[in-house]
Every structure is written in structure tokens, then in C-alpha cells.
Amino acid sequence: MATLLSTWSFGQVAARAAYPALAAGGSALDAVVAGASAVELDPTVDSVGVGGLPDASGRLSLDASVMTDPDRAGSVCFVRGFAHPTKIARDVMERTIHVMLAGDGAEAFARRLGHAEREQDALTDHARRLYLQWRDTHSDAGAREGYTPPMNVEERYRRDSASGGTGAGRPLPGHDTISLLARDRAGRLAGACTTSGLAFKLPGRVGDSPIIGHGLYVDQRAGAAAGTGTGELIMGVCGSFLIVEFMRQGLDPRSAIRRTLERIAERFALHPDHQAGFIAMAPDGRWASGALRPGFTHCISDEKGTRLEAGEALIGE
Ligand code: ASP
Numbered sequence: 001m002a003t004l005l006s007t008w009s010f011g012q013v014a015a016r017a018a019y020p021a022l023a024a025g026g027s028a029l030d031a032v033v034a035g036a037s038a039v040e041l042d043p044t045v046d047s048v049g050v051g052g053l054p055d056a057s058g059r060l061s062l063d064a065s066v067m068t069d070p071d072r073a074g075s076v077c078f079v080r081g082f083a084h085p086t087k088i089a090r091d092v093m094e095r096t097i098h099v100m101l102a103g104d105g106a107e108a109f110a111r112r113l114g115h116a117e118r119e120q121d122a123l124t125d126h127a128r129r130l131y132l133q134w135r136d137t138h139s140d141a142g143a144r145e146g147y148t149p150p151m152n153v154e155e156r157y158r159r160d161s162a163s164g165g166t167g168a169g170r171p172l173p174g175h176d177t178i179s180l181l182a183r184d185r186a187g188r189l190a191g192a193c194t195t196s197g198l199a200f201k202l203p204g205r206v207g208d209s210p211i212i213g214h215g216l217y218v219d220q221r222a223g224a225a226a227g228t229g230t231g232e233l234i235m236g237v238c239g240s241f242l243i244v245e246f247m248r249q250g251l252d253p254r255s256a257i258r259r260t261l262e263r264i265a266e267r268f269a270l271h272p273d274h275q276a277g278f279i280a281m282a283p284d285g286r287w288a289s290g291a292l293r294p295g296f297t298h299c300i301s302d303e304k305g306t307r308l309e310a311g312e313a314l315i316g317e
Contacts, residue, residue: 004031004301005279005287006180007228009308010045011299013038014180019301028182028190029068029090036064036086036192039178043124047176050083051124052196054131055203056138059121063210064089064194067218073099075210076106081120086194088115089210099212134200177209179216179226181281189224189281191216198231207231213241222248223283225256229276229291237263243280253280254288254312261292261314270315277311290314 002022006014014035022031040049040062047053054060064085065075074093077100079085088110092101101109111117123131177195184190193216195209208214208231215231217240218224225243227234234240239260246256257278264276270292277291279298289298289311296311 001285001303002031002185003183003281003285003287004035004180005182005281005289006035006299007178007226007277007279007289007296008176009297009299010039010042010048010176010178011035011180011297012306012308013042013045014178015299015301015306018180018182019306022182022184022301023303025185027186028184028188029066031182031184032180032190032192033066033086033090035180035182036178036194037084040084040086040194044126045176045178046124046127046130047196047199048178048194049085049196050118050122051127053127053199054121054123055197055201055205057203058123058131058135059203060123060127060196062194062196063206064192065210065212065216066090066093066190066192067212067216067224068188068190069218069220073212073218075100075212076102076110077206077210078103078204079106079110081107081117082110082115083118084115085210086192088113089192091115100210102206131200138200177215177228179209179228179279181218181224181226181279181287183281183285187283187285189218189220189283191218191224191226193226195228208234208239211235213238215240217241217244219244219248220283223253223256223281225253225278225280227276227278228296230274233264233268233274233276233292236267239264239276239278243278247280247282252288253282253286254290256280257288257290258312258314261290264292265314288312
């Protein structure tokens, strides 16, 4: 049986693009890359690919990773001027001796391999409008120049609370990576993760998504996991790696996710805007999804069809 599991509602875009071939016997790796690529091209998704929201300086930078086993992983971060970081990450995995390429080097590599380039920092109208709105409410000159933080994160949170929940000072309005896990008919697992990162992040900030073990981890012997949400939380506990290690110790995917979310909740002073969500899949195909807070959704495709469902939440519904 073939299974494709992904984060958020736009997982449905990925499922439409990738599940038919997976169900027909295609590889798990092809499925996660095809699914990720479809979302990267969707201009209505403002947290991934061409529709992504920019950093504090108005520049769009993308991160992505792919993995099938500890010795088969590839990733890129801070890539600008390309629509498909996941495909570049796959090339890093399959065509180099390295795991991760960053910035200029990743772009030069992609260019050399003929990946299609696009105008750097081309934003959708929606992304530009949100950015300008954000910039107008965070008027520090430093943010415009793009090299200093608009204000520190604590201050941004404080303003957010002070706004009485209107969202006027909302610090992190856009975060929703697509992470995908697949199991093909041959029983092989693969994962991918692709994002434009936290909206209006400090220029140069890289989150969990392209870092193996944080946003994504796959080990055919123990299982696969991938994350979304506030990358800084996930990075503090090596979230995806931790879930896979819990499964290696015998936990089912649901318990492994829960233990990892509990670790985050124990070790961070959580702000109401903090969210972390995970999907996980065992080598035998059992899967689960869960998040710190309500609101997280996953998309599952299997022999019963494709469904968008709510993920379980650790902290109060
Ligand atoms: N985890 C991503 C990051 O921190 C963003 C997200 O998933 O919403 O870059």
C-alpha cells in the first residue's frame, strides 16, 4: 500500500500532484519531491516557494531538504532566484558528496545543473502587500535596510499581546512549511520539507526545515518524521530526529510525536504564537500527526483516498 502524508491544507496540492504515481508503484522519493515541487509553484501558498513571504528586508529566500536514510540526505538553505529548492536539495543528495549547500554556493550549483532561474525577490501581490503592511507597522530604519532586526523577538511578542489580539503587532504572521513523508509500494520511506521560513525573519535566518534531524529525518530501519511551525522550537530538541529515535526505541508514531512535543513544552517558555507540528511514519506504514496547539492539519492519501484532517494538539483544544 502506498501512503503520502503531508502538513497543512496545501498538502492536498501535493497529493494531487504526487499520489497517483505513488499509488501506481512510483518511488517514495519521487513522490515527496513531486508533491513539494507542486506546492513550491503554487502562488496562493505564502509560506513555500514562489508565493513565500519575504524576510525583513523584503527579500525571499528558500530552504528545503530531502532524505531517505542517514547516508542519503540533501538540503539547501538561503536560496534565492529559484522556484524549486527541493529539486536542488535532491541533486545535492544524488550528485555531490555533501549534504547541505547554502546561499551563493547552492545557487551556483543549481545554475550549473540547469535549474530554471527566476527573478530574485519576485513577490506575489499578496506577499508584497503583507510585507508592506508589516513594514509600516515595524518602522525601524534598520528593518528597511535589512541588516538589523526590526526589534527583538521578545519586544515583538510584547507588542503583539499589547495589541489585544488584533494582530496589529503580530510577530510571526506566516509560517507553514510543507513537510511530506511517503511510503511506496516497495515499503521504502522518503521525506521532504520546503519553506520560505518564518515571515519577515531577520535576513540570513535559517530555520529547522533544511537541517537534517530538525525539520526532517528518515531512517528506513526506524521511521521518518518531519516538522513545521516555529523552527527555533524544533531546533532546540532536534525534533524530527528525536521522534525517529523514540520510534527506534519502540514507541508508535503518535507517542513519539507526543513525547517530543512534551519535551518542547517542558524546555521552552512558550508564547501563544509558538506552534510546532509534526508528522511521523513507521517503517510498516503506521503514521500520526500532532502539534503543540490546535489548528494544525495534515493531508493523508492512501488506498481510502485523500483526506484533510486535524492533527492532535498537546495543549488545550
Ligand atoms: N519551520 C519553518 C521555519 O521555522 C517555518 C514553518 O514551518 O512554518 O523556517
